[in-house]
Amino acid sequence: MIQEAILSFEKEKLAEVVKESLEKGYDPIEIINAITAALGEVGKRFEKGELFLVHLVTAGEAAKEAVSKFIEPLLKKEGAKREVIGRVVIGTVAGDIHDIGKNIVASMLFAAGFEVIDLGKDVSVEEFVNAVKKYNPDILGLSALLTTTLPVQKDVIEALKKHNLRSKVKVIIGGAPASAEWAKEIGADGYAEDATKAVEVAKKLLGDRN
Amino acid sequence: MSVKGGQLRFLTNDEIYDIHMATMNILEHVGVKFQSQEALQILAEAGAYVDFKKEIARIPEHLVREAIKKAPCSTTLFGRDFKYKLKLEDKRVYFAILGWVPYVLDLETGMRRRGTLMDIDLFFRLGDYLENIHALDWAVSPKDVPESLVHAYGLLSGFKNTTKPLEGYIRGKKQAEDCIKMASVVAGSEEELMKKPLLYAIENPISPLQHSKDMIEGLIVYARHKQPLVIAPECQAGTTAPATLAGLLVQQNAEILSGIVLAELVSPGAPVLYGTVSTIADMRTGNIALGAVEAGLINVATAQLAQYYGIPSRGTGGTTDSKVPDIQAGIEKAITLLLASLAGINFIYSFAGTLESTLTMSYEQLVIDNELAGMVLRVLKGVKVDDETLAVDIIENVGPEGHYLTQKHTLENFKKEHYIPVIVNREKWEKWNMSGSKDLRDIARKEVLKILKEHKPTPLDPGIERELTKIVKEIEKRESQ
Numbered sequence: 001m002i003q004e005a006i007l008s009f010e011k012e013k014l015a016e017v018v019k020e021s022l023e024k025g026y027d028p029i030e031i032i033n034a035i036t037a038a039l040g041e042v043g044k045r046f047e048k049g050e051l052f053l054v055h056l057v058t059a060g061e062a063a064k065e066a067v068s069k070f071i072e073p074l075l076k077k078e079g080a081k082r083e084v085i086g087r088v089v090i091g092t093v094a095g096d097i098h099d100i101g102k103n104i105v106a107s108m109l110f111a112a113g114f115e116v117i118d119l120g121k122d123v124s125v126e127e128f129v130n131a132v133k134k135y136n137p138d139i140l141g142l143s144a145l146l147t148t149t150l151p152v153q154k155d156v157i158e159a160l161k162k163h164n165l166r167s168k169v170k171v172i173i174g175g176a177p178a179s180a181e182w183a184k185e186i187g188a189d190g191y192a193e194d195a196t197k198a199v200e201v202a203k204k205l206l207g208d209r210n
Numbered sequence: 211m212s213v214k215g216g217q218l219r220f221l222t223n224d225e226i227y228d229i230h231m232a233t234m235n236i237l238e239h240v241g242v243k244f245q246s247q248e249a250l251q252i253l254a255e256a257g258a259y260v261d262f263k264k265e266i267a268r269i270p271e272h273l274v275r276e277a278i279k280k281a282p283c284s285t286t287l288f289g290r291d292f293k294y295k296l297k298l299e300d301k302r303v304y305f306a307i308l309g310w311v312p313y314v315l316d317l318e319t320g321m322r323r324r325g326t327l328m329d330i331d332l333f334f335r336l337g338d339y340l341e342n343i344h345a346l347d348w349a350v351s352p353k354d355v356p357e358s359l360v361h362a363y364g365l366l367s368g369f370k371n372t373t374k375p376l377e378g379y380i381r382g383k384k385q386a387e388d389c390i391k392m393a394s395v396v397a398g399s400e401e402e403l404m405k406k407p408l409l410y411a412i413e414n415p416i417s418p419l420q421h422s423k424d425m426i427e428g429l430i431v432y433a434r435h436k437q438p439l440v441i442a443p444e445c446q447a448g449t450t451a452p453a454t455l456a457g458l459l460v461q462q463n464a465e466i467l468s469g470i471v472l473a474e475l476v477s478p479g480a481p482v483l484y485g486t487v488s489t490i491a492d493m494r495t496g497n498i499a500l501g502a503v504e505a506g507l508i509n510v511a512t513a514q515l516a517q518y519y520g521i522p523s524r525g526t527g528g529t530t531d532s533k534v535p536d537i538q539a540g541i542e543k544a545i546t547l548l549l550a551s552l553a554g555i556n557f558i559y560s561f562a563g564t565l566e567s568t569l570t571m572s573y574e575q576l577v578i579d580n581e582l583a584g585m586v587l588r589v590l591k592g593v594k595v596d597d598e599t600l601a602v603d604i605i606e607n608v609g610p611e612g613h614y615l616t617q618k619h620t621l622e623n624f625k626k627e628h629y630i631p632v633i634v635n636r637e638k639w640e641k642w643n644m645s646g647s648k649d650l651r652d653i654a655r656k657e658v659l660k661i662l663k664e665h666k667p668t669p670l671d672p673g674i675e676r677e678l679t680k681i682v683k684e685i686e687k688r689e690s691q
Contacts, residue, residue: 009621054624057615100613180640193638 002034006042009055011062018066028071032082035063039111046196056195057104060111084115086206089131090141091119093152098145101175101195105141108195109202114139125152125159132165139202142188144175153178154186170205174198213590216301216554220507221514229456229515233463234271241268242415242468245423248430252475267468274467277474283520285438285481287345288406289373290396291668296344296375298438298483298522301513301554303590305528305583307337307562307576309347309364309377315534315565315572317658322533322570325350329571330364332662333563334371336576339665342583343562345410347377349571358689361385362682365392369678371667378409378437380428386411388685390435395677396670404436407481412440412524412559414487415465417450426472433473433480440524440557441469442485446498449491455504459511462488470521483557484516485524492531500529500560500567501542506549513553525555528579533566535575535651543582551586574654577661581633588629599623633657 005017014035021031042059045051067082075081090106092099099121110116117135119127132140140160142153153173160166172190173183183191190205192198221229243265244250250267254260259268284299296304314325333349348364355363361379368376369392378389389409390400397403411432413425421429432439443465445451451458466484473480489505491498499505509525516523527550532538543561550558560568562583563576604619614620633653635642646652670678 010618011616052624052630054615054620058621061616097611099611100615103613104615191640193640197641 002031003038003041006035006038006059006062009058009062011058011065014062014066015069018070022070022074028074029080029083032067032071035067036113039063043111043196053104053195056111057107060107064107064110082115083113085113086138086202087115087117087135088139088141088202089117089119089128089135089137090143091123091128091131092121092143092145093128093149093156094122094124095152096144096146096149097121098175099143101145102141102143104195105143105174105192105198108199109141112199112203114202125155128156129159129163129165132160132169133163137169138206140169140171141198141202142171142173144173144178147177150175150177150182153182153188157186157188170208172198172201172205212297212302212304213587214301214554215303215551215590216513216517217590217592218510218549218552218554219514220510225456226514226518229459229463229511230518232460233467234274236419236460236464237269237274237468238271239268240419240464241266242464243267243420244426244468244472245421246426249421249426249472253472256471256475258471269468269471273471277467277471278519278521280474280478280480281470281482281519281521282479283522285407285483285522287375287410287438288408289375290369290408290670291373292406294373294375296557298481298556300556301517302556303551303554303587304344304557305342305561305579306345306557306559307333307343307347307349308560308564308568309349309351311350311564311568311571313566313570314350315570315574317573317655324353325571326354327352327363327367330367331371332573333571333576334368335665335667336573336658336661337562338372338374338667339661340562340576340580342580342587343374343576345375345377345557345559346372347559349563356689358385359682359686362388362392362685365389366678366682369396370670370675373668376409378411378432380411380413380432381424383427383431386428386431388681390431390437392678392681393437395681396674400435407435407437410438410440410483410557412442412485413469415441415443415469417443417445417465417488418461419465419468421465421469421472429469429473430476433477433482436477436480438481438483438522439473440483440485440559441466441473442483442487442524442559444487444489444498446489446491447504448493449496451488453490455507455511458488458508459515462486462508462512463515482521483524484512484519484521485557486512487526487560488512489526489529497531498567499531500526501531501538501546503542503545505529506546509546509550509555510553513550513555516556517554522556523554524557524559525550525553526560527551527555527558528561528564528582529568530565531567533570535565535572535578535654539565539575543579547582547586548589551590573658574651577633577654577657578650581631584629584632594627599627 005014170189190201253267337346528547530539530542562579
């Protein structure tokens with residue numbers, strides 16, 4: 001049922017099925033597992049070229065909404081928590097309001113089992129530093145689309161160093177003008193050229209950290 | 211499946227009429243050479259002024275007008291299962307491979323070598339799979355088969371390996387009749403074949419202003435059996451036609467119309483295609499230059515003239531003078547194919563897989579050309595504007611700051627509106643670099659190997675195959691005597 005709802009790529013359908021399942025008394029954790037398995041299937045078909053970005057993001061968003069709207073409140077009431085593989089703080093750097101790429105990455109990371117704290121766009125260096133202090137994430141994701149805002153990724157890393165936070169968090173960068181070469185130059189831990197690669201890199205960095 | 215072109219027009223109506231009038235003048239006063247007493251007799255009886263000794267027929271305008279009146283404005287070409295069909299009419303655009311090419315770029319070594327019967331099988335199978343290639347042909351002239359048997363082996367391989375329409379061999383009465391016999395077996399009977407043609411045939415007048423003996427013989431056979439008959443001269447501006455494109459169009463028009471006059475006299479109502487393979491000659495070497503941008507211009511004008519006469523058209527496009535699938539091939543193919551397609555040429559032949567002005571075939575290029583054809587077909591569809599596509603509600607729904615990736619509208623429309631490439635690479639540097647920095651030829655080669663490994667064409671009915679093999683054996687016996 002869950003798999004079918006996700007593969008219909010209709011947001012409302014998954015919400016309905018999840019609501020119904022909860023009312024029938026299904027274990028919320030099991031529902032999450034079923035959603036994760038269905039998202040895995042979507043990812044597999046995407047890799048094969050059978051599905052497209054729109055499917056990936058629609059499924060991811062539908063899952064995110066169903067989980068945060070129906071399942072997480074229930075778990076909270078029971079004093080339980082969704083099991084996540086890691087925590088990511090993500091945002092588009094100051095001066096840049098391009099956020100579609102960042103949104104896709106956030107959605108993919110959520111679908112892959114991360115807890116994602118999205119700071120939005122035009123996020124200042126200070127806000128990034130404060131968020132690292134506040135949330136203590138495993139990974140910090142910095143997005144920039146403009147060549148003129150790309151240097152802000154470097155500024156954030158420098159600020160983390162200044163506040164003695166650099167060793168506490170892995171930094172991953174992305175955006176059209178970014179590259180592996182640039183990541184190395186500014187001392188970021190990872191670079192991903194697209195959303196699926198971002199998940200792969202985030203998982204790898206998590207492994208390095210543990 | 212079919213898409214209409216016709217957005218592009220270079221000639222004004224007055225200019226088209228000027229070309230028409232000039233052509234009538236040439237046909238009536240200069241005339242055209244027919245290397246066939248039978249053809250000359252037919253033309254003389256109809257009222258042409260014929261010099262049997264010089265083999266020249268001067269054709270008065272009324273004969274041309276009558277022929278145009280008899281020629282159908284639409285003709286449908288079928289694949290062997292009668293499900294796959296091409297409606298050659300109006301401004302619908304279809305793409306084809308070609309036949310007779312002497313050389314192949316070897317898939318293993320990448321080096322040029324002579325074509326073989328094995329290549330014929332493989333090109334048919336590849337072409338059968340490729341979505342944007344609509345009609346096939348036996349690609350190469352096989353060095354391992356005597357010339358007198360190529361038509362039989364080629365057609366047998368075609369019927370076995372594809373359900374797309376095929377070319378019938380036209381050089382010579384015997385060969386043309388063999389092809390009709392084989393196609394009749396596949397169609398069920400000769401009557402059925404005449405109702406639902408499975409073969410197209412191409413008569414190439416020899417410029418300037420001649421129809422060769424063997425081609426006329428074949429023309430008569432195909433016209434009588436109502437298989438779509440293309441009359442397509444290969445005029446070369448500067449050598450076998452005037453250097454000016456308008457002059458070339460006049461001479462080409464005379465060559466095509468004289469062929470159509472003969473076909474419609476032989477078999478009133480015979481489906482014909484107004485065709486061209488014309489281009490300029492390279493004035494440094496004298497070589498034909500099918501990749502020249504002028505070939506594209508000539509195709510646009512040819513489409514306009516065909517539309518003026520109300521006859522379906524055949525052109526060239528996606529041709530190149532490059533020897534390998536490289537940047538020159540990309541430039542020349544893209545420009546000429548886009549021009550011919552935008553003009554609404556119905557049947558674009560000499561295209562898919564060809565290099566070096568159709569002297570070399572390439573497996574990789576065929577797969578690349580399928581992609582190019584897909585892109586061009588997308589262009590022809592243009593920009594659709596209606597309430598659904600204007601998407602005002604959707605824009606309102608998403609509003610500033612949002613995105614469209616989770617909209618149902620996106621899911622429902624992206625495949626309709628976007629051409630989804632098969633081999634073109636849109637990855638970013640890192641991923642591309644990680645997967646071996648492959649260029650398009652490498653990627654295409656991999657795709658060729660994959661298709662040849664996986665694609666199984668719909669099998670031909672075993673009874674029909676036995677019957678065809680029997681006919682081929684008979685032809686072998688006849689030719690060995």
